[in-house]
Amino acid sequence: MAAEAALKEGAQVSIYDAMPSVARKFLMAGKSGLNISHSEEEKLFRSRYRAPDARLDGLIAAFGPGDVERWMNGLGIESFRGSSGRVFPVMMKASPLLRAWLARLRTSGARLHVRHRWQGWDEAGALVFATPEGEVRLEADSVILALGGASWSRLGSDGAWAQLLAAMGVELAPFQPSNCGFEVAWSKRLLDGFEGAPLKGVKLSAGRQSAQGDVVITKRGVESGALYPLSADLLRQIEDTGSASLEIDLLPDVDMGTLRRRLAAANPKESSSNRLRKAARLDRTKIALVNEISRGAPPAEAGDLAAFLKALPVRIDAPVPMDEAISTSGGVSWDALDDRLMLKALPGVYCAGEMIDWDAPTGGYLLTACLAMGRASGKAAANHHI
Ligand SMILES: Cc1cc2nc3c(=O)[nH]c(=O)nc-3n(C[C@H](O)[C@H](O)[C@H](O)COP(=O)(O)OP(=O)(O)OC[C@H]3O[C@@H](n4cnc5c(N)ncnc54)[C@H](O)[C@@H]3O)c2cc1C
Incomplete structure (x- = not known):
């Protein structure tokens, strides 16, 4: 030009x-x-x-x-x-x-x-x-x-x-x-099953910014065009405190009240994964992420679980390499x-x-x-x- x-x-x-x-x-x-x-x-x-x-x-x-x-x-x-x-x-x-x-x-x-x-x-x-x-x-x-x-x-x-x-x-x-992806210290277990898998249609929030889209679980962490609008805020948090917090709403199209009611109505004998699949209607990748973040023990009470699924806290350690x-x-x-x-x-x-x-x-x-x-x-x- x-x-x-x-x-x-x-x-x-x-x-x-x-x-x-x-x-x-x-x-x-x-x-x-x-x-x-x-x-x-x-x-x-x-x-x-x-x-x-x-x-x-x-x-x-x-x-x-x-x-x-x-x-x-x-x-x-x-x-x-x-x-x-x-x-x-x-x-x-x-x-x-x-x-x-x-x-x-x-x-x-x-x-x-x-x-x-x-x-x-x-x-x-x-x-x-x-x-x-x-x-x-x-x-x-x-x-x-x-x-x-x-x-x-x-x-x-x-x-x-x-x-x-x-x-x-x-x-x-x-x-x-x-406008970059970020590093997350995923467990070997998550990567073995879900490296390269997309979290479909999630809402991401960091600071006052949020964006919706698909996010891919990568060997290093997370990658997605939906992360780019948040990258300046995440980088600032990392610079200030050494790490950043990314919130993932796994069900942005379902409001909290509806989700709580659906979870509360689930059969109490159901396993946690079945409850996430049937009542929350999460796919395998999202269920794996819930188990990863909660270390296999997601909140049991319906209200707590609904809040958890709508603001899953993911700890970001660093941006991906600059290149x-x-x-x-x-x-x-x-x-x-x-x-x-x-x-x-x-x-x-x-x-x-x-x-x-x-x-x-x-x-x-x-x-x-x-x-x-x-x-x-x-x-x-x-x-x-x-
Ligand atoms: C995968 C990807 C997708 C993107 N998609 C978009 C998009 O959809 N929309 C958007 O707005 N932006 C997008 N961007 C960003 C956009 O492409 C860049 O911001 C833009 O190309 C920068 O233009 P530039 O001319 O400043 O530098 P560049 O396009 O990087 O060009 C610099 C040039 O300088 C040359 N050069 C460097 N050093 C020397 C040297 N010592 N001697 C001689 N030549 C040298 C390089 O060979 C290069 O050709 C994307 C970037 C990437 C990586």
């Missing part, structure tokens, strides 16, 4: 990427539907971002969800709004959009160079790249870095750039996983940037995207902000005069 904006301003643009092809994370994001933006009311949309600076808000005000949709439509890709308001390309995948976008960039004069790993600057201020043909040095009037966060490193975003910028005196915030997170916060601090996203310590060098210190839940917010920052930095870099 930065390249496109710079080309529009009349600049000559070359794009360099370390990987053998560009936009691998963008393509991966499209694997289960490229959620490129969100059609909710603008004020609500902008309130989703967690950035320690108002500049991000200004950038999204200048290029928001409607602009993203129009831009995508302009590339011949129709958009589709899901029932939740999320915006996708109608074909869901990212590849047709990327193909059309790259073709337009090439036609507009952008030159693409892959397998070019940027390694910093030499003594004369030239950019240094490692390539299969050896080192390449080149000079540019201005530079835009859009090097991504520090997760899914196999797609290119390994965060190694942070050391290069730190060495140049750029202020950085430590990377943190965001597995959907996104990361941290990176270039806002104090290191001027109002045009230029690094104060490195005149002529601009930044955009996930490499800057901001955070948002999934739902199209991440890509929208990256595109907005790309557009702003491209425009500014093209008009940079030394």
Whole structure:
């Protein structure tokens, strides 16, 4: 997006990427539907971002969800709004959009160079790249870095750039996983029977946040898109106290009174598991989780059991390793940037995207902000005069 904006301003643009092809994370994001933006009311949309600076808000005000949709439509890709308001390309995948976008960039004069790993600057201020043909040095009037966060490193975003910028005196915030799964110390017994099994249609709560969906029991703990909106709260709890508490409502569609009555009406001679299966209508995975959390002894009294099933406390020990997170916060601090996203310590060098210190839940917010920052930095870099 930065390249496109710079080309529009009349600049000559070359794009360099370390990987053998560009936009691998963008393509991966499209694997289960490229959620490129969100059609909710603008004020609500902008309130989703967690950035320690108002500049991000200004950038999204200048290029928001409607602009993203129009831009995508302009590339011949129709958009589709899901029932939740999320915006996708109608074909869901990212590849047709990327193909059309790259073709337009090439036609507009952008030159693409892959397998070019940027390694910093030499003594004369030239950019240094490692390539299969050896080192390449080149000079540019201005530079835009859009090097991504520090997760899914196999797609290119390994965060190694942070050391290069730190060495140049750029202020950085430590990377943190965001929109991620969490570690739970499950028993061997639960994992032997239920690793990979989904807890269907549960409601998750942490602090004041809650979300509903399926949650998968993994070897490490729990993984689910429904966890992502809670991840900032869970991470804060872990940071403050060393662990966090996730509440799982196994029956979000059954109110407490109804559940208590159903449990109270069960045959008292019934085993605990049969009562959970017949009266509470829990499946095997949910029953296994109840037994795991209660150490095989769920509350016997109907009211206590109903309350337990509607707020099962799961102790979270840590986030999954950062490389597995959907996104990361941290990176270039806002104090290191001027109002045009230029690094104060490195005149002529601009930044955009996930490499800057901001955070948002999934739902199209991440890509929208990256595109907005790309557009702003491209425009500014093209008009940079030394
Ligand atoms: C599985 C998955 C699903 C996702 N789904 C969604 C979604 O549906 N909606 C949404 O909004 N967001 C989604 N995201 C997040 C979104 O993809 C990212 O926030 C976004 O791609 C970040 O864009 P970026 O341009 O800042 O960085 P990236 O897309 O990470 O691109 C950075 C580029 O920099 C290159 N690079 C890094 N270091 C160097 C170097 N030294 N030299 C040269 N090149 C270098 C990398 O190779 C890479 O191509 C998803 C992420 C994942 C992992």
